[in-house]
Amino acid sequence: MNRxxxxxxxxxxxxxxxxxxVSRALRTPSKVSADTLEKVQxxxxxxxxxxxxxxxxxxxxxxxxxxxxxxxxxxxxxASTIRGLEEGLSAGGLQLLLGxxxxxxxxxxxxVSTLLGRRPDALVLTSSDHTEDTRRxxxxxxxxxxxxxxxxxxxxxxxxxxxNRQAGRDMARHLISSERRAPVFLRTERASDTxxxxxxxxxxDALEGHAPRIxxxxxxxxxxxxxxxxxxxxxxxxxxPDTDAVICVSDALAVGALCEARRRGIxxxxxxxxxxxxxxxxxxxxxxxxxxxxxxxxxxxREAARLTLAACDGEDIKGTRxxxxxxxxxxxxx
Amino acid sequence: MNRxxxxxxxxxxxxxxxxxxVSRALRTPSKVSADTLEKVQxxxxxxxxxxxxxxxxxxxxxxxxxxxxxxxxxxxxxASTIRGLEEGLSAGGLQLLLGxxxxxxxxxxxxVSTLLGRRPDALVLTSSDHTEDTRRxxxxxxxxxxxxxxxxxxxxxxxxxxxNRQAGRDMARHLISSERRAPVFLRTERASDTxxxxxxxxxxDALEGHAPRIxxxxxxxxxxxxxxxxxxxxxxxxxxPDTDAVICVSDALAVGALCEARRRGIxxxxxxxxxxxxxxxxxxxxxxxxxxxxxxxxxxxREAARLTLAACDGEDIKGTRxxxxxxxxxxxxx
DNA sequence: TCGACAGATGGTATCGATACCACGACTTGC
DNA sequence: GCAAGTCGTGGTATCGATACCATCTGTCGA
Numbered sequence: 001m002n003r004x005x006x007x008x009x010x011x012x013x014x015x016x017x018x019x020x021x022v023s024r025a026l027r028t029p030s031k032v033s034a035d036t037l038e039k040v041q042x043x044x045x046x047x048x049x050x051x052x053x054x055x056x057x058x059x060x061x062x063x064x065x066x067x068x069x070x071x072x073x074x075x076x077x078x079a080s081t082i083r084g085l086e087e088g089l090s091a092g093g094l095q096l097l098l099g100x101x102x103x104x105x106x107x108x109x110x111x112v113s114t115l116l117g118r119r120p121d122a123l124v125l126t127s128s129d130h131t132e133d134t135r136r137x138x139x140x141x142x143x144x145x146x147x148x149x150x151x152x153x154x155x156x157x158x159x160x161x162x163x164n165r166q167a168g169r170d171m172a173r174h175l176i177s178s179e180r181r182a183p184v185f186l187r188t189e190r191a192s193d194t195x196x197x198x199x200x201x202x203x204x205d206a207l208e209g210h211a212p213r214i215x216x217x218x219x220x221x222x223x224x225x226x227x228x229x230x231x232x233x234x235x236x237x238x239x240x241p242d243t244d245a246v247i248c249v250s251d252a253l254a255v256g257a258l259c260e261a262r263r264r265g266i267x268x269x270x271x272x273x274x275x276x277x278x279x280x281x282x283x284x285x286x287x288x289x290x291x292x293x294x295x296x297x298x299x300x301x302r303e304a305a306r307l308t309l310a311a312c313d314g315e316d317i318k319g320t321r322x323x324x325x326x327x328x329x330x331x332x333x334x
Numbered sequence: 335m336n337r338x339x340x341x342x343x344x345x346x347x348x349x350x351x352x353x354x355x356v357s358r359a360l361r362t363p364s365k366v367s368a369d370t371l372e373k374v375q376x377x378x379x380x381x382x383x384x385x386x387x388x389x390x391x392x393x394x395x396x397x398x399x400x401x402x403x404x405x406x407x408x409x410x411x412x413a414s415t416i417r418g419l420e421e422g423l424s425a426g427g428l429q430l431l432l433g434x435x436x437x438x439x440x441x442x443x444x445x446v447s448t449l450l451g452r453r454p455d456a457l458v459l460t461s462s463d464h465t466e467d468t469r470r471x472x473x474x475x476x477x478x479x480x481x482x483x484x485x486x487x488x489x490x491x492x493x494x495x496x497x498n499r500q501a502g503r504d505m506a507r508h509l510i511s512s513e514r515r516a517p518v519f520l521r522t523e524r525a526s527d528t529x530x531x532x533x534x535x536x537x538x539d540a541l542e543g544h545a546p547r548i549x550x551x552x553x554x555x556x557x558x559x560x561x562x563x564x565x566x567x568x569x570x571x572x573x574x575p576d577t578d579a580v581i582c583v584s585d586a587l588a589v590g591a592l593c594e595a596r597r598r599g600i601x602x603x604x605x606x607x608x609x610x611x612x613x614x615x616x617x618x619x620x621x622x623x624x625x626x627x628x629x630x631x632x633x634x635x636r637e638a639a640r641l642t643l644a645a646c647d648g649e650d651i652k653g654t655r656x657x658x659x660x661x662x663x664x665x666x667x668x
Numbered sequence: 669t670c671g672a673c674a675g676a677t678g679g680t681a682t683c684g685a686t687a688c689c690a691c692g693a694c695t696t697g698c
Numbered sequence: 699g700c701a702a703g704t705c706g707t708g709g710t711a712t713c714g715a716t717a718c719c720a721t722c723t724g725t726c727g728a
Contacts, residue, residue: 005453007714021677032676033677050471050475054391058713059683059716075410075413076409097432117386118429252615281559287597288621341685354687357686365705370707389683390684392686392715395686
């Protein structure tokens with residue numbers, strides 16, 4: 001196996017110029033005469049040369065890489081955010097280094113340190129419950145950190161998201177104002193899902209005299225798929241048989257709960273309302289037609305990319321908090 | 335903003351040893367005395383040092399990075415594959431650099447070249463319709479390339495997957511043998527989705543006298559979500575009103591088609607069978623209960639990781655083809 | 669005619685880690 | 699008591715690109 005890479009020196013020799021000229025021809029073509037540019041491009045094509053970005057990163061002290069950590073890649077919640085982010089970054093010449101923390105703070109700490117090893121120009125996180133280690137690493141590294149999908153009071157650096165608490169409150173209020181008397185908040189049990197915590201708080205805010213009913217499904221592996229929703233609904237109905245509304249912390253859970261309700265022949269929304277969170281693509285599908293909170297994930301990603309590029313251009317983004325809001329989508333299930 | 339990274343030299347000074355000793359302490363602790371090791375670890379902790387992997391990659395000519403390109407991150411098809419891959423690789427000390435090609439060969443060519451710029455130790459691809467440029471780049475780079483989710487006759491290097499054609503044939507046969515007389519193959523129209531092409535071929539193989547009915551939904555952006563399934567079913571029923579089975583090329587499509595069928599009050603599976611492909615998590619949910627082909631994505635990812643690690647250890651994996659099979663899951667929709 | 673200046677190009681040091689070789693302090697065996 | 703070997707450690711060159719400064723050519727105005 002040919003494990004030798006073509007280097008810039010090889011290209012320079014083939015084109016009959018100095019390597020620095022090759023570097024310029026590739027990175028800032030305007031600073032090179034049309035004649036040389038052509039020679040270099042020809043040599044690059046012939047040799048199949050691909051610039052070694054790691055070497056470039058070392059000497060320029062700019063890696064042109066942005067590290068991104070999402071809480072989950074299994075569930076499609078963040079799919080559109082990643083897409084928006086990736087599009088925005090690559091338009092600005094930055095590359096995305098993606099990782100998943102699976103809602104585990106220890107895994108986050110590990111991944112942050114792994115990412116920092118690649119000396120990224122910035123970091124984007126959708127996980128916000130950081131361990132002490134993580135915080136120390138992040139502040140020590142002194143690079144822009146952008147938190148997504150929430151708006152902490154005091155972001156590490158900058159944040160792009162919306163108020164999970166308000167969204168949770170709005171959803172609960174909506175159900176209560178449509179005469180639901182015993183709404184339950186259904187979530188998976190995760191120590192460090194701060195978004196779920198905030199939505200739960202919002203639910204509590206809205207209760208006004210109704211009894212708080214919160215049920216957590218213990219996750220088996222660390223997923224959060226529809227299976228848990230089905231299981232969760234079963235447990236909820238056993239615990240509180242008079243439940244007439246289930247506010248699920250995510251669409252995935254809601255899909256599962258909805259399916260389970262139908263399987264049991266429960267009239268949705270007549271006897272039971274089911275709502276989700278996120279508006280993932282299956283949520284709107286006709287057989288489900290789920291009432292949910294829509295989050296414009298792609299917009300969050302795009303905004304994050306914009307901020308990142310600004311920060312890489314030297315702009316100070318410390319303290320920026322961008323609220324992109326949410327939208328309650330009322331469909332057939334409540 | 336503090337943009338200065340702590341270097342190995344700083345750690346060495348703090349610990350009162352040479353930098354090379356620090357390098358050894360971190361990478362091969364067994365070659366360092368317990369005493370020095372402790373001093374180094376203390377210094378590392380105090381300074382919050384994170385080794386610069388890019389510099390290490392440059393000097394050791396091994397980046398410990400594996401590039402992975404999947405056809406889509408929007409749809410959860412490859413979610414479990416990525417998880418399996420990531421787990422296997424990180425256990426072996428390798429890091430995953432992830433990208434999405436969105437089923438576009440030109441985008442693949444671009445991403446391959448971007449990835450190669452990071453000098454990965456290997457490449458993993460779920461996209462198999464490569465442009466001439468891509469092939470040249472790949473063979474020129476001379477690194478292990480592993481193709482997933484299919485088994486080309488002649489893989490570039492190695493492949494881990496199953497026979498899409500056989501799976502398509504099995505599904506069509508299953509429907510035909512349960513008295514379906516007019517099965518339609520429903521897919522999205524993409525120039526370069528070779529897996530869909532193979533499943534379609536399998537469908538054709540199975541027909542035996544039945545008229546071939548293949549319908550492609552033109553994608554609007556480049557997604558492949560349930561919306562297309564709903565739209566597709568509507569088009570199919572208009573084109574061939576006597577359709578009694580729809581074999582969808584993916585679960586996402588099938589979910590959409592199924593929902594649309596129910597919305598129209600069509601009896602599933604009585605009047606119309608609907609089947610999917612992949613067995614994503616929502617497929618099994620009770621309200622859907624989709625008949626589909628189960629692919630063990632996580633196993634594919636794990637196998638790929640194993641092969642990658644072997645290749646990085648110098649083993650020759652050229653020509654390896656690992657068939658992990660599939661499983662027809664008969665549920666309520668056909 | 670000459671100096672000033674802009675544009676194009678090259679030389680050399682440098683980024684941070686590792687490979688390779690060399691060295692000193694021990695232990696071991698005869 | 700000494701040669702041979704092992705262990706831990708450090709010095710120096712190196713990986714491939716870029717930053718910085720120097721150089722060289724040619725044009726223009728005085």
